[in-house]
Amino acid sequence: MLLTPDAKGVFPIAPTPFLDDGTIDTASIDRLTDFYLECxxxxxxxxxxxxxxxxxxxxxxxxxxxxxxxxxxQLPVVVGVSAPGFAAMRALTREVMERGAAGVMIAPPNTLRTDDQIVGYYRQAVEAIGDDVPFVLQDYPLTFSVQMTPGVIRRIVTELPSCAMLKHEDWPGLEKISTLRGFEKDGSMRHISILCGNNGLFLDYEVERGADGANTGYCFPDMLCDVVRLNAAGEREAAHDLFDAHLPLLRYEQQPGAGLAVRKYVMMRRGLLTSAAQRKPAATMSATARAEVDHLLRRLARHDPRALVD
Structure with missing residues (x-):
């Protein structure tokens, strides 16, 4: 099952579960996957x-x-294969595609500055992994320091037919979504899937601007699924009400450097992970931070019972 430009809904970004000693926690991988299927x-x-x-x-x-x-x-799985060099990217892509991956996600290196450099990089990446492998274009300038204009995204989509999805994480980025969908309407760009990241911070309006859903790792991916579903059903205010209830925790989890620790802590509290451990080097949560997250969960539980955790 290969990724197509018609993909919609929510593709949660799965954390890699570790046990306290740093070994990979396979039981938690299974629990997470089952949860994603169920939600x-x-x-x-x-x-x-x-x-x-x-x-x-x-x-x-x-x-x-x-x-x-x-x-x-049968649920499509996209694998991140970003690497400093194309040899490593090619090797990982080949192995995961042989095992049934739906496609791969490629982030730009932070050395790219011009539009021609950006397009050239993705052209070379496709040459390395093969033009039969669907790929997700990750646009996350806040982390990668690479500015992709709507025009350069259109060039990549036009020149590289294996580009099936844009992971949109620009900030602010609502106008970019509108511009890209405008390109589709005027016939200057083919349709691709647009799923949004940034921890879902702007998902409520991103789907209204034409995004197809979310591709992010917030600790309540079931809420993201509900917001996308409610919006598609025309239940706009219900979607916003649910989103607004989660916004304080979304904001807290989005903190640079600390966000993954918060996410894993909540997922552990929800019974999805055995441990909140990260592999070193890693940021840790202080007792004060854990108490703040617990407080946010209690407040959220007034509106969403899924936040009632042991």
């Missing part, structure tokens, strides 16, 4: 930006992706 996810992304991929050996990356692909069954 209405339409796909999964593994080894994404907050999947701690750089901390894994090549064989570990293949094993984590392969386990999730097997467990997910």
């Amino acid at each position: 209405g996810a339409t796909g999964i992304t593994v080894l994404g930006q907050l999947g701690e991929a750089p901390k894994l050996e090549h064989g570990e990356s293949v094993d984590v992706a392969a386990r999730m692909i097997r467990r997910a069954g």
